[in-house]
Amino acid sequence: MDSKQGMGSILSNETSIRVSYGTAMKLGLKEGDTDEEPTTAYVMIPGKKCRGGCTFCPQARGDPKWLSRVSWPLFELEEVKDKLEVSDLSRICIQSPDIPEYESRLKSAASKLNDTEKPISLSTPPLDEKTLKELEGTVDRIGVGIDAATDSLRKKKKSNYEPIVFWNYLGKAVDIYGEDKVTAHMIVGLGESLDELAAAVKRALYAGARVSLFSYRSEEKKTDIRYYRRAQLITALLDLDKGVEEALDMTLKEPEKALDEIDVEKVFQTRGCPGCNRPYYTTSPGKEHRNFPRKPTRKEIEEIRKKLILGGGD
Numbered sequence: 001m002d003s004k005q006g007m008g009s010i011l012s013n014e015t016s017i018r019v020s021y022g023t024a025m026k027l028g029l030k031e032g033d034t035d036e037e038p039t040t041a042y043v044m045i046p047g048k049k050c051r052g053g054c055t056f057c058p059q060a061r062g063d064p065k066w067l068s069r070v071s072w073p074l075f076e077l078e079e080v081k082d083k084l085e086v087s088d089l090s091r092i093c094i095q096s097p098d099i100p101e102y103e104s105r106l107k108s109a110a111s112k113l114n115d116t117e118k119p120i121s122l123s124t125p126p127l128d129e130k131t132l133k134e135l136e137g138t139v140d141r142i143g144v145g146i147d148a149a150t151d152s153l154r155k156k157k158k159s160n161y162e163p164i165v166f167w168n169y170l171g172k173a174v175d176i177y178g179e180d181k182v183t184a185h186m187i188v189g190l191g192e193s194l195d196e197l198a199a200a201v202k203r204a205l206y207a208g209a210r211v212s213l214f215s216y217r218s219e220e221k222k223t224d225i226r227y228y229r230r231a232q233l234i235t236a237l238l239d240l241d242k243g244v245e246e247a248l249d250m251t252l253k254e255p256e257k258a259l260d261e262i263d264v265e266k267v268f269q270t271r272g273c274p275g276c277n278r279p280y281y282t283t284s285p286g287k288e289h290r291n292f293p294r295k296p297t298r299k300e301i302e303e304i305r306k307k308l309i310l311g312g313g314d
């Protein structure tokens, strides 16, 4: 066990912060090699067990060191801030589980990390209007975990919340922070149909948010890659102001034509806040990226085209 890992258990939750492993390597807080570096720093408020109860999230299982397929070691916030100040990372994304007093913990971490002069995004459980307004001068963008495409799926997968609270939160965040300052997170492959996904993406865009897609994976299952590529293509077409029916039709019946209408170098990259690339968040190293953390190569684009036009899974 290295010294930092050993320190994790004795750091106080009040003065410490979790840092995604890739971010920790980028900041020189952990050793290791990676082919794809993060361009945003991903940090997380530490807590014991998230009250959200989301079936797809390790935080709900009382596994505070894990989020998605990534581990998040603990460091002193002050040390992380110092490293960030001299790094070339373009943004900081502060995430939080649903723990007691997460609002005040967020405010304090955001205020400290604001000294780095890097734009800050939040990806947290819903915040009340007062907190959103208090954070307005410190925080640049708000991420909202819509996650599941339909209310009934959200009720099943995020059962500790009323399904509507996330849409209400998104609307409130757009009202306060403005259009294009909010990112709706959508998980692809939770059991929704492509039509349901398209309708939810359209709803978020119509409300004035950007949409960021995540490919669902668990130990037993991961989303079929062809389905995920279709979801990305539909989202890109909806972003171009196509209607839901048209985007679905083009993707399923005329994928070549649909690919001609979009910027293929851009739309298969990680979507969301400017500078957010989340390498390996839902893809294992060595596998085809679900969300490319950089421009895909010509060969990678050819693979994507084949999946969309000719079919074929992993």
Ligand code: SF4
Pocket (backbone or CB within 6 Å): 040, 091, 092, 093, 094, 121, 122, 123, 142, 143, 144, 183, 185, 212, 271, 272, 273, 276, 277
């Ligand atoms: S898009 Fe990226 S930076 Fe923005 S809230 Fe989501 S994870 Fe954070």
